[in-house]
Amino acid sequence: MPWIDACATNDIDEEDLIRFDYEDRTFAIYHSPDGAYFCTDGLCTHEHVHLEDGLVMEYEIECPKHNATFDYRTGEAKRAPACVNLNTYRTKVEGGRVLIEV
Protein backbone atom coordinates (compact mmCIF):
# COMPACT_ATOMS: atom_id res chain seq x y z
CA MET A 1 0.00 0.00 0.00
CA PRO A 2 1.34 3.46 -0.86
CA TRP A 3 2.64 5.98 1.67
CA ILE A 4 0.87 9.32 1.35
CA ASP A 5 2.21 12.65 2.54
CA ALA A 6 -0.61 13.89 4.79
CA CYS A 7 0.58 16.96 6.69
CA ALA A 8 3.44 18.65 8.50
CA THR A 9 4.20 17.43 12.00
CA ASN A 10 3.45 20.87 13.41
CA ASP A 11 0.05 21.03 11.70
CA ILE A 12 -1.37 19.09 14.64
CA ASP A 13 -1.15 20.27 18.24
CA GLU A 14 -0.15 17.71 20.79
CA GLU A 15 -3.18 15.81 22.09
CA ASP A 16 -5.24 16.83 19.09
CA LEU A 17 -6.22 15.67 15.63
CA ILE A 18 -6.85 16.97 12.14
CA ARG A 19 -8.90 15.77 9.25
CA PHE A 20 -7.16 14.54 6.12
CA ASP A 21 -9.05 13.83 2.89
CA TYR A 22 -7.48 11.72 0.22
CA GLU A 23 -9.21 10.82 -3.02
CA ASP A 24 -12.70 9.86 -1.91
CA ARG A 25 -11.67 8.81 1.60
CA THR A 26 -11.40 10.74 4.80
CA PHE A 27 -9.04 10.14 7.73
CA ALA A 28 -8.22 11.48 11.15
CA ILE A 29 -4.57 12.01 12.07
CA TYR A 30 -3.63 12.30 15.74
CA HIS A 31 -0.68 13.71 17.62
CA SER A 32 -0.45 11.88 20.92
CA PRO A 33 0.78 13.39 24.20
CA ASP A 34 4.08 11.49 23.87
CA GLY A 35 4.74 13.03 20.46
CA ALA A 36 3.76 10.09 18.22
CA TYR A 37 1.38 10.24 15.23
CA PHE A 38 -1.53 7.91 14.49
CA CYS A 39 -4.15 7.62 11.79
CA THR A 40 -7.67 6.18 11.75
CA ASP A 41 -10.69 6.39 9.51
CA GLY A 42 -12.21 9.84 9.79
CA LEU A 43 -15.80 8.80 10.40
CA CYS A 44 -17.16 7.46 13.67
CA THR A 45 -18.45 3.91 13.35
CA HIS A 46 -21.68 4.80 15.16
CA GLU A 47 -23.39 7.21 12.81
CA HIS A 48 -20.55 8.29 10.55
CA VAL A 49 -20.03 11.73 11.98
CA HIS A 50 -16.51 13.05 11.34
CA LEU A 51 -14.22 12.86 14.33
CA GLU A 52 -12.37 16.08 13.41
CA ASP A 53 -14.33 18.15 15.95
CA GLY A 54 -13.91 15.53 18.67
CA LEU A 55 -11.83 15.69 21.80
CA VAL A 56 -8.52 13.89 22.18
CA MET A 57 -7.83 12.84 25.75
CA GLU A 58 -4.52 11.04 26.15
CA TYR A 59 -4.88 8.10 23.77
CA GLU A 60 -8.59 8.33 23.14
CA ILE A 61 -10.71 10.26 20.71
CA GLU A 62 -14.24 11.14 21.75
CA CYS A 63 -16.78 11.56 18.97
CA PRO A 64 -18.42 15.00 18.94
CA LYS A 65 -21.91 13.65 18.29
CA HIS A 66 -22.72 11.10 21.01
CA ASN A 67 -19.45 10.90 22.90
CA ALA A 68 -18.42 7.40 21.84
CA THR A 69 -14.70 6.95 22.48
CA PHE A 70 -12.03 5.02 20.63
CA ASP A 71 -8.42 4.22 21.37
CA TYR A 72 -6.88 5.84 18.31
CA ARG A 73 -3.76 3.68 18.54
CA THR A 74 -5.70 0.46 18.02
CA GLY A 75 -9.08 1.76 16.80
CA GLU A 76 -10.81 -0.09 19.63
CA ALA A 77 -14.32 1.20 20.48
CA LYS A 78 -14.22 1.89 24.23
CA ARG A 79 -17.55 3.47 25.01
CA ALA A 80 -21.13 3.21 23.73
CA PRO A 81 -22.81 4.10 21.48
CA ALA A 82 -20.01 2.85 19.22
CA CYS A 83 -19.58 -0.92 19.13
CA VAL A 84 -17.51 -1.28 15.97
CA ASN A 85 -13.77 -0.51 16.01
CA LEU A 86 -12.20 2.14 13.77
CA ASN A 87 -9.77 1.08 11.07
CA THR A 88 -6.24 2.25 11.76
CA TYR A 89 -3.39 2.97 9.35
CA ARG A 90 0.35 2.99 9.80
CA THR A 91 2.15 6.32 10.00
CA LYS A 92 5.74 7.50 9.82
CA VAL A 93 7.49 10.83 10.13
CA GLU A 94 10.03 11.91 7.53
CA GLY A 95 11.62 15.32 7.32
CA GLY A 96 8.96 17.02 9.39
CA ARG A 97 6.11 15.43 7.41
CA VAL A 98 3.58 12.84 8.57
CA LEU A 99 3.04 10.01 6.08
CA ILE A 100 0.23 7.51 6.26
CA GLU A 101 -0.03 4.16 4.60
CA VAL A 102 -3.43 3.76 2.98
Next chain:
Amino acid sequence: MAKRDYSLLGPNARQAVETGLAAAEWYHTDIPRKQMKELMQRSDQPAIRDTVMLFACMIVFAAIGIALWPSWWSAPFWLAYGVLYGSAMDSRWHECSHGTAFKTRRYNDWLYQIASFCMVRNPVSWRWSHARHHTDTIIVGRDPEIVAMRPPALFRIALNFLGILDAYDGWTRMLFNASGRIHPEEASYIPEQEQPKVIRIARIWVAIYAATIALAFAMGSILPLMVIGLPRLYGAWHHVLTGVMQHAGLADNVTDHRLNSRTVYINPVSRFIYWNMNYHVEHHMFPMVPYHRLPDLHDAIKHDLPAANTSMWQAYREILPVLRRQLAYEDVFLKRDLPPTAKPYREDFHAAALGAAAE
Protein backbone atom coordinates in the same frame (compact mmCIF):
# COMPACT_ATOMS: atom_id res chain seq x y z
CA MET B 1 -48.22 18.51 7.54
CA ALA B 2 -50.53 15.54 7.98
CA LYS B 3 -51.20 14.12 11.42
CA ARG B 4 -47.96 13.39 13.26
CA ASP B 5 -47.15 9.80 14.09
CA TYR B 6 -44.51 9.64 16.82
CA SER B 7 -44.00 5.88 16.60
CA LEU B 8 -40.42 4.93 15.75
CA LEU B 9 -41.79 2.27 13.43
CA GLY B 10 -44.51 4.36 11.76
CA PRO B 11 -44.88 6.31 8.47
CA ASN B 12 -43.19 9.51 9.76
CA ALA B 13 -40.16 7.47 10.76
CA ARG B 14 -39.86 6.10 7.22
CA GLN B 15 -40.46 9.54 5.73
CA ALA B 16 -37.72 11.14 7.81
CA VAL B 17 -35.25 8.61 6.48
CA GLU B 18 -36.44 9.04 2.89
CA THR B 19 -36.28 12.85 2.94
CA GLY B 20 -32.83 12.91 4.52
CA LEU B 21 -34.07 14.48 7.77
CA ALA B 22 -32.82 11.52 9.79
CA ALA B 23 -29.14 11.68 10.74
CA ALA B 24 -28.76 14.95 8.83
CA GLU B 25 -26.01 17.57 9.16
CA TRP B 26 -27.00 20.16 11.80
CA TYR B 27 -26.24 23.83 12.07
CA HIS B 28 -23.35 24.81 14.37
CA THR B 29 -22.23 28.22 15.45
CA ASP B 30 -18.64 28.81 14.38
CA ILE B 31 -16.29 28.71 17.30
CA PRO B 32 -12.49 28.54 17.05
CA ARG B 33 -11.11 25.06 17.62
CA LYS B 34 -8.75 26.27 20.35
CA GLN B 35 -11.61 27.80 22.33
CA MET B 36 -13.80 24.74 21.77
CA LYS B 37 -11.06 22.42 22.98
CA GLU B 38 -10.74 24.48 26.09
CA LEU B 39 -14.49 24.36 26.71
CA MET B 40 -14.62 20.60 26.20
CA GLN B 41 -11.90 19.86 28.77
CA ARG B 42 -13.08 17.42 31.42
CA SER B 43 -12.56 17.74 35.12
CA ASP B 44 -13.62 15.66 38.12
CA GLN B 45 -13.74 18.40 40.68
CA PRO B 46 -17.06 20.20 39.96
CA ALA B 47 -19.02 16.96 39.66
CA ILE B 48 -17.43 15.43 42.78
CA ARG B 49 -18.41 18.54 44.73
CA ASP B 50 -21.97 18.46 43.36
CA THR B 51 -22.35 14.72 43.85
CA VAL B 52 -21.14 14.82 47.46
CA MET B 53 -23.58 17.66 48.09
CA LEU B 54 -26.40 15.78 46.38
CA PHE B 55 -25.95 12.54 48.31
CA ALA B 56 -25.33 14.35 51.59
CA CYS B 57 -28.59 16.27 51.19
CA MET B 58 -30.46 13.10 50.24
CA ILE B 59 -29.18 11.25 53.31
CA VAL B 60 -30.00 14.13 55.66
CA PHE B 61 -33.49 14.73 54.24
CA ALA B 62 -34.36 11.03 54.21
CA ALA B 63 -33.02 10.57 57.75
CA ILE B 64 -35.13 13.44 59.07
CA GLY B 65 -38.12 12.15 57.08
CA ILE B 66 -37.72 8.72 58.65
CA ALA B 67 -37.20 10.18 62.13
CA LEU B 68 -40.39 12.25 61.92
CA TRP B 69 -42.44 9.55 60.19
CA PRO B 70 -45.47 9.19 60.20
CA SER B 71 -46.06 12.77 61.34
CA TRP B 72 -46.96 15.37 58.72
CA TRP B 73 -43.87 17.26 59.91
CA SER B 74 -41.89 14.79 57.83
CA ALA B 75 -43.60 15.94 54.61
CA PRO B 76 -41.29 18.85 53.67
CA PHE B 77 -38.27 16.61 54.11
CA TRP B 78 -39.77 13.96 51.86
CA LEU B 79 -40.57 16.61 49.28
CA ALA B 80 -36.97 17.81 49.31
CA TYR B 81 -35.63 14.25 49.20
CA GLY B 82 -38.08 13.41 46.43
CA VAL B 83 -36.95 16.27 44.19
CA LEU B 84 -33.36 15.12 44.52
CA TYR B 85 -34.30 11.49 43.80
CA GLY B 86 -36.95 12.05 41.13
CA SER B 87 -35.57 15.18 39.43
CA ALA B 88 -31.90 15.84 40.20
CA MET B 89 -31.21 12.23 39.22
CA ASP B 90 -32.73 12.96 35.83
CA SER B 91 -30.04 15.52 35.06
CA ARG B 92 -27.31 13.29 36.52
CA TRP B 93 -28.55 10.46 34.36
CA HIS B 94 -28.45 12.78 31.39
CA GLU B 95 -25.00 14.26 31.91
CA CYS B 96 -23.43 10.92 32.77
CA SER B 97 -24.99 9.28 29.73
CA HIS B 98 -22.92 11.74 27.72
CA GLY B 99 -19.90 10.84 29.82
CA THR B 100 -19.12 14.51 30.36
CA ALA B 101 -19.87 14.97 34.07
CA PHE B 102 -16.55 13.62 35.36
CA LYS B 103 -13.17 13.22 33.76
CA THR B 104 -12.81 9.73 35.25
CA ARG B 105 -14.96 7.35 33.28
CA ARG B 106 -15.82 5.01 36.13
CA TYR B 107 -17.22 7.89 38.21
CA ASN B 108 -19.50 8.73 35.30
CA ASP B 109 -20.56 5.11 35.05
CA TRP B 110 -21.30 4.75 38.77
CA LEU B 111 -23.44 7.84 38.95
CA TYR B 112 -25.11 6.87 35.69
CA GLN B 113 -26.13 3.49 37.12
CA ILE B 114 -27.55 5.00 40.31
CA ALA B 115 -29.37 7.78 38.47
CA SER B 116 -30.80 5.32 35.94
CA PHE B 117 -32.18 3.22 38.77
CA CYS B 118 -33.80 6.22 40.46
CA MET B 119 -35.37 7.39 37.19
CA VAL B 120 -36.37 3.81 36.21
CA ARG B 121 -34.64 4.13 32.86
CA ASN B 122 -32.71 1.12 31.80
CA PRO B 123 -29.15 2.46 31.50
CA VAL B 124 -28.43 0.50 28.35
CA SER B 125 -31.64 1.17 26.41
CA TRP B 126 -31.74 4.81 27.38
CA ARG B 127 -28.19 5.50 26.35
CA TRP B 128 -29.20 4.48 22.85
CA SER B 129 -32.49 6.31 22.92
CA HIS B 130 -30.75 9.46 24.07
CA ALA B 131 -28.19 9.11 21.27
CA ARG B 132 -31.14 9.06 18.89
CA HIS B 133 -32.55 12.20 20.56
CA HIS B 134 -29.27 13.92 19.70
CA THR B 135 -29.07 12.62 16.14
CA ASP B 136 -32.67 13.43 15.31
CA THR B 137 -33.75 16.06 17.83
CA ILE B 138 -37.52 16.60 17.54
CA ILE B 139 -37.71 14.80 14.20
CA VAL B 140 -41.14 13.19 14.26
CA GLY B 141 -40.92 9.40 14.11
CA ARG B 142 -37.20 9.36 14.88
CA ASP B 143 -36.78 11.05 18.25
CA PRO B 144 -37.96 8.74 21.07
CA GLU B 145 -37.79 11.51 23.70
CA ILE B 146 -40.30 14.07 22.47
CA VAL B 147 -42.20 15.32 25.52
CA ALA B 148 -44.65 17.83 24.05
CA MET B 149 -46.03 16.07 21.01
CA ARG B 150 -48.45 17.79 18.64
CA PRO B 151 -51.22 18.18 19.31
CA PRO B 152 -49.87 18.43 22.87
CA ALA B 153 -50.96 15.65 25.17
CA LEU B 154 -51.52 18.06 28.05
CA PHE B 155 -53.14 15.45 30.24
CA ARG B 156 -50.13 13.20 29.76
CA ILE B 157 -47.73 16.00 30.68
CA ALA B 158 -49.86 16.86 33.72
CA LEU B 159 -49.80 13.25 34.94
CA ASN B 160 -46.06 13.24 34.52
CA PHE B 161 -45.65 16.07 36.97
CA LEU B 162 -46.24 13.21 39.37
CA GLY B 163 -44.16 10.87 37.24
CA ILE B 164 -47.18 8.65 36.78
CA LEU B 165 -46.90 7.63 33.14
CA ASP B 166 -43.11 7.70 32.91
CA ALA B 167 -42.69 5.61 36.03
CA TYR B 168 -45.45 3.24 34.99
CA ASP B 169 -43.75 2.82 31.59
CA GLY B 170 -40.38 2.38 33.30
CA TRP B 171 -41.62 -0.25 35.72
CA THR B 172 -43.64 -2.20 33.15
CA ARG B 173 -40.70 -2.13 30.74
CA MET B 174 -38.43 -3.27 33.57
CA LEU B 175 -40.70 -6.27 34.21
CA PHE B 176 -40.94 -6.95 30.47
CA ASN B 177 -37.16 -6.87 30.07
CA ALA B 178 -36.65 -8.89 33.25
CA SER B 179 -38.75 -11.63 31.68
CA GLY B 180 -36.04 -11.89 29.03
CA ARG B 181 -37.67 -9.88 26.24
CA ILE B 182 -36.72 -6.74 24.25
CA HIS B 183 -39.48 -4.52 22.91
CA PRO B 184 -39.51 -4.07 19.07
CA GLU B 185 -39.06 -0.30 19.44
CA GLU B 186 -36.01 -0.85 21.64
CA ALA B 187 -34.70 -3.31 19.10
CA SER B 188 -34.83 -0.49 16.50
CA TYR B 189 -32.08 1.44 18.30
CA ILE B 190 -30.21 -0.99 20.60
CA PRO B 191 -27.58 -3.09 18.82
CA GLU B 192 -28.06 -6.79 19.30
CA GLN B 193 -24.88 -7.37 21.27
CA GLU B 194 -26.06 -4.87 23.91
CA GLN B 195 -29.46 -6.42 24.43
CA PRO B 196 -28.49 -9.06 27.04
CA LYS B 197 -27.24 -6.21 29.28
CA VAL B 198 -30.70 -4.63 29.18
CA ILE B 199 -32.18 -7.82 30.54
CA ARG B 200 -29.53 -8.34 33.22
CA ILE B 201 -29.98 -4.85 34.64
CA ALA B 202 -33.77 -5.17 34.64
CA ARG B 203 -33.43 -8.33 36.73
CA ILE B 204 -31.15 -6.65 39.27
CA TRP B 205 -33.66 -3.84 39.67
CA VAL B 206 -36.54 -6.24 40.12
CA ALA B 207 -34.56 -7.83 42.95
CA ILE B 208 -34.02 -4.43 44.62
CA TYR B 209 -37.70 -3.53 44.39
CA ALA B 210 -38.70 -6.98 45.63
CA ALA B 211 -36.47 -6.56 48.69
CA THR B 212 -37.91 -3.09 49.37
CA ILE B 213 -41.48 -4.30 49.08
CA ALA B 214 -40.73 -7.30 51.29
CA LEU B 215 -39.30 -4.96 53.92
CA ALA B 216 -42.40 -2.76 53.68
CA PHE B 217 -44.60 -5.79 54.34
CA ALA B 218 -42.40 -6.95 57.18
CA MET B 219 -42.60 -3.48 58.79
CA GLY B 220 -46.28 -3.06 57.94
CA SER B 221 -45.43 0.40 56.60
CA ILE B 222 -44.78 2.12 53.26
CA LEU B 223 -41.74 3.81 54.77
CA PRO B 224 -39.18 1.75 52.77
CA LEU B 225 -41.01 2.75 49.58
CA MET B 226 -40.84 6.41 50.57
CA VAL B 227 -37.07 5.99 50.31
CA ILE B 228 -36.91 3.75 47.21
CA GLY B 229 -39.45 3.87 44.40
CA LEU B 230 -42.12 6.38 45.38
CA PRO B 231 -39.88 9.46 45.18
CA ARG B 232 -39.80 8.78 41.43
CA LEU B 233 -43.44 9.92 41.62
CA TYR B 234 -43.63 12.56 44.30
CA GLY B 235 -40.31 14.18 43.28
CA ALA B 236 -40.72 14.18 39.51
CA TRP B 237 -42.32 17.59 39.11
CA HIS B 238 -39.13 19.60 38.86
CA HIS B 239 -37.59 17.61 36.04
CA VAL B 240 -40.84 17.79 34.10
CA LEU B 241 -41.09 21.53 34.72
CA THR B 242 -37.59 22.08 33.38
CA GLY B 243 -37.79 19.32 30.75
CA VAL B 244 -40.92 20.67 29.06
CA MET B 245 -39.15 23.98 28.50
CA GLN B 246 -36.41 22.36 26.43
CA HIS B 247 -38.31 22.07 23.18
CA ALA B 248 -42.05 22.70 23.74
CA GLY B 249 -43.79 25.07 21.35
CA LEU B 250 -40.78 25.27 19.02
CA ALA B 251 -40.25 23.83 15.54
CA ASP B 252 -40.09 20.13 14.72
CA ASN B 253 -38.44 18.48 11.71
CA VAL B 254 -35.68 21.07 11.41
CA THR B 255 -31.90 20.68 11.57
CA ASP B 256 -30.98 23.81 13.50
CA HIS B 257 -31.14 23.61 17.30
CA ARG B 258 -31.83 27.33 17.47
CA LEU B 259 -35.23 26.55 16.00
CA ASN B 260 -36.18 23.62 18.20
CA SER B 261 -34.47 24.13 21.57
CA ARG B 262 -34.68 26.75 24.27
CA THR B 263 -32.19 28.31 26.67
CA VAL B 264 -33.70 29.74 29.85
CA TYR B 265 -32.05 31.57 32.74
CA ILE B 266 -33.18 29.92 35.98
CA ASN B 267 -32.54 30.26 39.71
CA PRO B 268 -29.42 28.70 41.28
CA VAL B 269 -31.28 25.95 43.17
CA SER B 270 -33.00 24.80 39.99
CA ARG B 271 -29.71 24.99 38.18
CA PHE B 272 -28.16 22.66 40.74
CA ILE B 273 -31.05 20.24 40.36
CA TYR B 274 -31.03 20.53 36.58
CA TRP B 275 -27.24 20.63 36.27
CA ASN B 276 -27.22 23.61 33.89
CA MET B 277 -29.31 21.90 31.22
CA ASN B 278 -31.26 25.14 31.01
CA TYR B 279 -28.52 26.03 28.49
CA HIS B 280 -30.21 23.66 26.17
CA VAL B 281 -29.44 25.08 22.72
CA GLU B 282 -25.79 25.12 23.72
CA HIS B 283 -25.94 21.54 24.98
CA HIS B 284 -27.48 20.25 21.77
CA MET B 285 -25.12 22.12 19.52
CA PHE B 286 -22.05 20.98 21.43
CA PRO B 287 -22.88 17.92 23.55
CA MET B 288 -19.23 17.41 24.45
CA VAL B 289 -19.07 20.50 26.62
CA PRO B 290 -19.51 19.46 30.29
CA TYR B 291 -22.41 20.91 32.25
CA HIS B 292 -20.16 23.15 34.35
CA ARG B 293 -18.83 24.93 31.23
CA LEU B 294 -22.22 25.58 29.63
CA PRO B 295 -22.50 29.11 31.02
CA ASP B 296 -19.14 29.90 29.36
CA LEU B 297 -20.26 28.30 26.12
CA HIS B 298 -23.43 30.36 26.31
CA ASP B 299 -21.37 33.55 26.59
CA ALA B 300 -19.25 32.49 23.65
CA ILE B 301 -22.10 31.85 21.23
CA LYS B 302 -25.09 33.83 22.42
CA HIS B 303 -24.58 36.38 19.63
CA ASP B 304 -25.72 33.63 17.25
CA LEU B 305 -28.73 32.37 19.23
CA PRO B 306 -32.25 33.66 19.88
CA ALA B 307 -32.32 35.63 23.13
CA ALA B 308 -32.52 33.32 26.14
CA ASN B 309 -35.77 33.32 28.10
CA THR B 310 -35.27 35.34 31.22
CA SER B 311 -36.98 33.01 33.71
CA MET B 312 -39.03 29.83 33.89
CA TRP B 313 -42.08 31.98 34.37
CA GLN B 314 -41.37 33.97 31.22
CA ALA B 315 -40.61 30.76 29.29
CA TYR B 316 -43.97 29.25 30.28
CA ARG B 317 -45.77 32.44 29.35
CA GLU B 318 -44.31 31.92 25.91
CA ILE B 319 -44.97 28.16 25.74
CA LEU B 320 -48.50 27.80 27.07
CA PRO B 321 -50.31 29.94 24.47
CA VAL B 322 -48.55 28.03 21.67
CA LEU B 323 -49.52 24.69 23.17
CA ARG B 324 -53.08 25.90 23.49
CA ARG B 325 -53.14 26.88 19.81
CA GLN B 326 -51.58 23.55 18.85
CA LEU B 327 -54.60 21.81 20.37
CA ALA B 328 -56.67 23.21 17.49
CA TYR B 329 -54.00 23.47 14.83
CA GLU B 330 -50.99 21.27 15.41
CA ASP B 331 -48.71 22.85 12.81
CA VAL B 332 -48.44 26.09 14.77
CA PHE B 333 -45.14 26.73 16.50
CA LEU B 334 -43.00 29.56 17.74
CA LYS B 335 -40.17 30.81 15.57
CA ARG B 336 -37.96 33.09 17.60
CA ASP B 337 -36.07 36.03 16.16
CA LEU B 338 -32.32 35.92 15.90
CA PRO B 339 -30.18 38.90 16.90
CA PRO B 340 -28.64 40.89 14.02
CA THR B 341 -25.25 39.34 14.88
CA ALA B 342 -26.50 35.80 14.15
CA LYS B 343 -26.25 33.78 10.98
CA PRO B 344 -29.80 33.59 9.60
CA TYR B 345 -31.88 30.40 9.66
CA ARG B 346 -31.60 28.38 6.46
CA GLU B 347 -35.18 29.03 5.32
CA ASP B 348 -34.57 27.10 2.10
CA PHE B 349 -33.58 24.11 4.16
CA HIS B 350 -36.52 24.23 6.52
CA ALA B 351 -39.18 25.52 4.15
CA ALA B 352 -41.55 22.61 4.70
CA ALA B 353 -41.29 22.67 8.49
CA LEU B 354 -41.33 26.44 8.87
CA GLY B 355 -44.42 27.02 6.78
CA ALA B 356 -46.72 27.60 9.72
CA ALA B 357 -44.81 29.64 12.30
CA ALA B 358 -47.08 31.25 14.89
CA GLU B 359 -44.96 34.38 14.94
